[in-house]
Amino acid sequence: MRITPAALLLAMMSxxxxxxxxxxxxxxxxxxxxxxxxxxxxxxxxxLIDEFRCPKCQNANLAGSDAPIAQDLKHKTYELVKxxxxxxxxxxxxxxxxxxFISYKPPIKSSTWLLWFAPPLTLFLAxxxxxxxxxxxTITTAPLSSEETWRxxxxxxxxxxxxxxxxxxDDR
Amino acid sequence: xxxxxxxxxxxxxxxxxFMGLAVVLWTRLGVDPKIVPQATTDQILPTFNLLNLTNGxxxxxxxxxxxxxxxxxxxxxxxxxAIEQPFLLKMQQQGVVLVGVNYKDQPAxxxxxxxxxxxxxxxxxxxxxxxxxxxxxxTGAPESFVIDQDHRIRMHILGEINDEVWRTQLKPCLxxxxxxxxxxxx
Numbered sequence: 441m442r443i444t445p446a447a448l449l450l451a452m453m454s455x456x457x458x459x460x461x462x463x464x465x466x467x468x469x470x471x472x473x474x475x476x477x478x479x480x481x482x483x484x485x486x487x488l489i490d491e492f493r494c495p496k497c498q499n500a501n502l503a504g505s506d507a508p509i510a511q512d513l514k515h516k517t518y519e520l521v522k523x524x525x526x527x528x529x530x531x532x533x534x535x536x537x538x539x540x541f542i543s544y545k546p547p548i549k550s551s552t553w554l555l556w557f558a559p560p561l562t563l564f565l566a567x568x569x570x571x572x573x574x575x576x577x578t579i580t581t582a583p584l585s586s587e588e589t590w591r592x593x594x595x596x597x598x599x600x601x602x603x604x605x606x607x608x609x610d611d612r
Numbered sequence: 613x614x615x616x617x618x619x620x621x622x623x624x625x626x627x628x629x630f631m632g633l634a635v636v637l638w639t640r641l642g643v644d645p646k647i648v649p650q651a652t653t654d655q656i657l658p659t660f661n662l663l664n665l666t667n668g669x670x671x672x673x674x675x676x677x678x679x680x681x682x683x684x685x686x687x688x689x690x691x692x693x694a695i696e697q698p699f700l701l702k703m704q705q706q707g708v709v710l711v712g713v714n715y716k717d718q719p720a721x722x723x724x725x726x727x728x729x730x731x732x733x734x735x736x737x738x739x740x741x742x743x744x745x746x747x748x749x750x751t752g753a754p755e756s757f758v759i760d761q762d763h764r765i766r767m768h769i770l771g772e773i774n775d776e777v778w779r780t781q782l783k784p785c786l787x788x789x790x791x792x793x794x795x796x797x798x
Binding site (some may be wrong): 495508512535541589 | 651748
């Protein structure tokens, strides 16, 4: 297999990305027996503590942190879920107290446009550049003239002549 | 010829980019990445109904001083609080008004701690559940807030208060609030 620069870069980037994901992936901390009225509430609770970030630990979510404040915020999330509050209400509760910092899912607003739209934009630009280059390459491959066709046929038919092959190689 | 040569080295480009990224990320490891949550700064102090640690009476926002003061979140369980305690006493002697939030503590332990080390606070709120702490946006203890005469939070300090924090942050903020009326500190 030929290693192209693009493939190499892609491999490195995916390596970096998966490393980053692993670093922040939740390791479910043991939780005191929490009871939920429905599995939907439990799912809501798990989703939220996965999404919220521990304000003390800089780079761990609530689910993966044993810091006292993370325990308290998990308990607060539990209480709010039990009260029947929606995801957005609970998110708002956390953001008014700890800011956008609390969420690993930053809101889309003017200060976060770069964060949200730079990756798809870069991908789009890269695809455009790639597309244009491929198209240009196709166009420059002009059809063979009658003279060239005649010569090509001659070279292909006359396989016994090593000098002809040699010539072909030199022409490349 | 030169084009051939350039093509030959093209495959090195990703490696160079990767090394550049690695150097940037590696050097960032030496920088303190601490982000101070400031969501509650410039907001009105959250409302509370808490017991007074020393006399057991119910306290509300109306019990707070009406001139700028420092709200200090502390606990007898917190080692850094014990380190900054002498400095708090020094501040009190110099006329700074301090209100304590006794955060997630056993009242008996907290009272014993104050008796033993001295009490720099004009008022101590007993926040056993830590709910006021969450409303203030604290991440632990000790943390301190500068509160203005209208009970609006003007500064949030994480960690120990010492001479440097006092000189560079707390005092300029308090002076501003006391001598120039209300205003932002950060």
